[in-house]
Amino acid sequence: MQKTKILIVDDDPFVRDMLAMILQSGGYDTETAEDGEDAVDKYASAPDTGLIISDMNMPGMNGVELIKELRKNKVDVPIIILTGNNEISVAVEALNSGASDYLLKDENIQDTIMLSAEKVLEKRQLEKRNVQLMTDLAVKNEELEQSNTKLVALNALKNKFLGIAAHDLRNPLTSIRGLSEILLMEAFGPLSDEQKEYLGTINTASDDMLSLVNDLLDVSVIESGKLDLQLKPGSLNALLESRVRMNKVVGERKNITLRTDFPGIREAVFDANRIAQVIDNLIGNAIKFSPSGSAVYISLSEDGNAATVRVRDEGPGIPAEEQSRLFGEFQRLSVQPTGGEKSTGLGLAIVKKIVDGHQGTLKVESEPGSGSTFSFTIPLGG
Ligand SMILES: Nc1ncnc2c1ncn2[C@@H]1O[C@H](COP(=O)(O)OP(=O)(O)O)[C@@H](O)[C@H]1O
Ligand SMILES: [Mg+2]
Structure with a gap:
């Protein structure tokens, strides 16, 4: 791997050489500059420099002025400021101007300079990776x-x-x-x-x-989102009565009886044709998947803000692991018609969308061996 280049800026040749030696022994490549102007030139001829370590007090440009000059030229290389002056205001000024760190030139400089350089370079590395990841993410998002x-x-x-x-x-x-x-x-x-x-x-x-x-x-x-419901106030009782009358004939062919429990409830607002389709599908399924001689129970109830229609059968029930697929399109599950009826797996998908369109909920409770209960609600409002 290529060594990271560090540019050391100090007007004192002794300090420059000392820092260069320390950093070289730490595995870095170094370059030196004797003042701010020299630093700007050196950086320009080696823009792959990874870090600048600059003295604060120098003739000509001081450390903070160097930072400003570089930033003005859109150079965003990390910069560590060194000073012999233990004044908090200088540190604050340096950091506010965009320095990555601030160090005192004291007897610990050998250790602190290495630690600080490592820390600042690692942070820069992470920032770069972060920017890269964000860019990648934006590209992926765009593709998606x-x-x-x-x-x-x-x-x-x-x-x-x-x-x-x-x-x-x-x-x-x-x-x-x-x-x-x-x-x-x-x-x-x-x-x-x-x-x-x-x-x-x-x-x-x-x-x-x-x-x-x-x-x-x-x-x-x-x-295609074009299900426009013709919502009108009406009697669910009346609708259920008439749908049961129609489906009774179908049940009789398989010797399946329909039993009803319809206490009078107040009017609801719904699309009569579409809700009839829902009821027909649920009763139709109950008959289609139940054995001859069994019964289908259809009930209506009013609880608080909603009317609930329940269709319970004495068929084989639906395995728990299949139930999540019930309302998807073209889903034919392991339970099959008992009288050779046709099955496309579209009925319940349509039912679900119609009930959703009424802001109702569609539920199934079923256990293999003990029949299935499909129920849906229609909000009554008020
Ligand atoms: N009452 C029920 N008892 C057992 N299985 C059922 C019942 N209703 C639906 N199913 C299962 O769900 C599947 C999907 O039902 P549905 O969407 O109405 O399609 P289809 O009636 O055309 O098969 C059925 O094929 C069946 O396996
Ligand atoms: Mg069906």
Whole structure:
């Protein structure tokens, strides 16, 4: 490694030589100057100098004036001031002018000069490293920001693409589903068993595709921040009653009973279509993942500032380590539908965003073997 260069400035040749000897024996390279002007010149011809040690009292420029001259020229090399004068005011003046340290020329100079030089150089080293680290950090931050901007743009593009694709698929799918239904009703003449079977398949497949497309459309709308809720005061009781009536039919197909407990509560402010979607998803899951013959319990309660809707099932429950993934997109966990139903892993992600949009909370309590309870709240205000 290259030795650090130290410039010694003193009008007394004896002091210069003594300090040079001490510092050389400590492993430093030295250069000497006999006054301030000489020091400015010497520094200019060797700007890699790591430290200047200067006497305070010299003919011409004194130590403090030397510091000011160097600083004026934007030289920020550390400077140690030496003096034979034990006056605190001189020390203060030197330090205030930008000296890194202040030393007395006394009988201990041999030790103090080495310690001070080491300390000042080490501090400078740390400062340089700090500046380097800050610069690196700023560069990294800049890079991060740039890739973040890119990601945000790409994500918006993905949502747009998803939205367009889903939107354009929806109309033809609706036609396929509707027309197959009409044909199945034998509105245009009797069908053979085979024709009925194929039309049935077309009908179910288009129905499944339509709900997937609808979910994808929801995800793209919600993700692009365009979920505008139509908030209106309304009765959660009435909404729950009607959603349960619809879902009862689905439950019956799997011999699953829906049991309700809906004490009357005061009106809440919510988007009826979106909250219906939340309720349908939770009841739908409860039915989808529960065994035949079990029951699903749906309840409503009012506690303080919020209404809570709970959907409890007697299904297999959800392993604790999987629960954190429940509300993410496309998350299908180890629990699988019990009746061959479709599963995309989008339902709960949509539910979570709708509930969040209502400033509500969505919770799950579940233990393998003892069913699951999904609940959400809607603030009642006042
Ligand atoms: N009531 C429930 N009981 C057990 N597992 C559930 C229940 N609800 C959801 N899950 C698990 O969480 C996953 C994600 O649910 P969801 O987002 O509604 O998607 P999907 O219904 O399309 O599978 C499901 O695939 C299932 O593994
Ligand atoms: Mg679901």
